[in-house]
Amino acid sequence: MKALLARVGVVRAVAFFGVLVIVPLVTGQIGWLTNALIFTIMYAALASSWNLVGGYAGYPSLGHAAFFGLGAYSMAIVFNGSVYGGYLPFVMLPLVAIGAALISLPIGWVAMRTRADVFAIVTITVLFIAQTLAFNFNTVTGGAQGKSVAPAPFDVSTYNWPFYYAMLTLLAIAMGISLYFRRSKIGLSLATVRADEEKAHGVGVRVTAVKLIAFAVSCGIVAMVGGVWAYYVGFVYPQFAVDPLITIGMVLMTFLGGRGTLWGPVLGAFILVPAQEFFAFTFGASQLYLFAYAAVFLVIMLFLPRGILPSISDRLRKKRAAANGILRDASDAASAVSAQPAAHQTGVTR
């Protein structure tokens, strides 16, 4: 059974990435499609890396856009004059990731001393600090005028391809790490942190270490995505590079697809980014777009708080249990047991 499931997983991953690899080769002339896919894949990668902290560890970071901006600005600052043949920026990405991860460590160390509510407050403050810095640190960031990346010398007909495949690679990396987390001791430790951090600490799980690993890895990937984004759009403005909407995008997609699942964030991105493009197209530049986004957000939180994939798998499990003749209340008991850690986590005084 387990081997079968693993094989299904491999087939699913190969099919998914296979299709995405082929799409630009087949539809090479349709620029808008690769363009739209670049942003979809970008958000899928962002949401997958947010999921490492927000999903597996249960720490809802609202500050990840700061690291997106960090990656974007480091690209724009280093490659402001020339991109040296065009591929060097991609080669430099791992350095961006390492830099961002190193910067994220002290931030994570301070922020993760606190639990859910205050953690979100701290991380959102990190976002505001980053935005203030981007706006006011003129000599480095160019202030409100922004900073440009030199244009890439790629052939016009396949201009999008390098960016597309770079984003796809980042998505693969993010999902690979996500899968590794699920299969390894780190993932298990993170699950215990999410369920009941104090008990986990008590039984000897190295909670601080695993939390920081998850946070740093997550921020590193997000920074790399930011770097590719900056190179692709060519211009970095503080209000777009360090945008609360990017944070919200990651969070929302992860919640829609399902927190703490491998495919949930990807599914969420592939539903929401096209929807977002549609809103932007329908409502144009008017700010009703923002309102529509908030409305979608609220609907998801109120009616699908656990996300699509967990809801589906829950239903499947119940159906299977019923088919096997197991009494209904047994599965209820199981769900009650699985709900218990969440109750522990949300409040001491309940």
Added chain:
Amino acid sequence: MHALIQAIILGILTGGVYALMASGQTLIFGIMKVVNLAQGAFVVLGAYLTYTLFVQFGMDPFASVLITTPLMFLVGVGLQWALIRPLHSDDVAQLSLLVTFALALGVEGILSFAYSTTLTNIQPKYANFSWTVVGYQVNLVRFCAFALSLVVLAVLYLVLKRTKFGRAVRATVQNPMSAQLLGVNAQRVSALGFGLGAATAASAGSVFGMLNAFNPGSHYDLISRLLTVVVLGGLGSIGGSVVAALVMGVASSVVSAMASPIWSDFTFFIVLLLVLLLRPRGLFGARTRGAL
């Protein structure tokens, strides 16, 4: 020295208004354990309501508090009923954060649509009038804003200390389960508490609109300051948030006068970091309260 004292006066007057906004936010947290990220948006909404009343009907911004506050109270009760109450299942802390964030975005979207994103300001005739008290400038509007904040805070204090509802609120803050066992209707207290929080935000918004230029995006700026204030004061402690607001008002005003206005934003962030490093439960926060 003169500049320093002037900055301190300014800081106290500004801090009073922040105290009003923050007391509502910390009240909401105390009752529901919900960090209301929409508090800044409520303030901006209150400011725009006042702006409309002022421009369309020529109503004095201070008088319009009598309209905006009850109105926003009702809006707050409605929002709690529609958006926060259904969440009370397993993961309230995370979900409510995100819901209130979405709420803030929604308010920003509606306001941008209705008023455009250009900066506006409420400018009554007396806006630039100020007294000179032993050599120090005291701006009339700032002084009245401070006085108004004190009045509203006093009303809030009396409501919490002297009424049956207030007793129910304080009981819920201390121990929700015992309060419910003793017959406190938690849903009702939560709804009214959220309404009160929104109402304080609205009354602060009316004066905020006179003191600052604002646009629909101003709530980001506000919420980052408010969060610092409530964390410094100790989440859930109203008295703490008032003290913290005055401290932060003075600190940012002094930094702004002595260094530069850019760094005054950073005083908030630096104080927040220091608080979290040295005393994560804030000045007056109880140890067991909330998720800390």
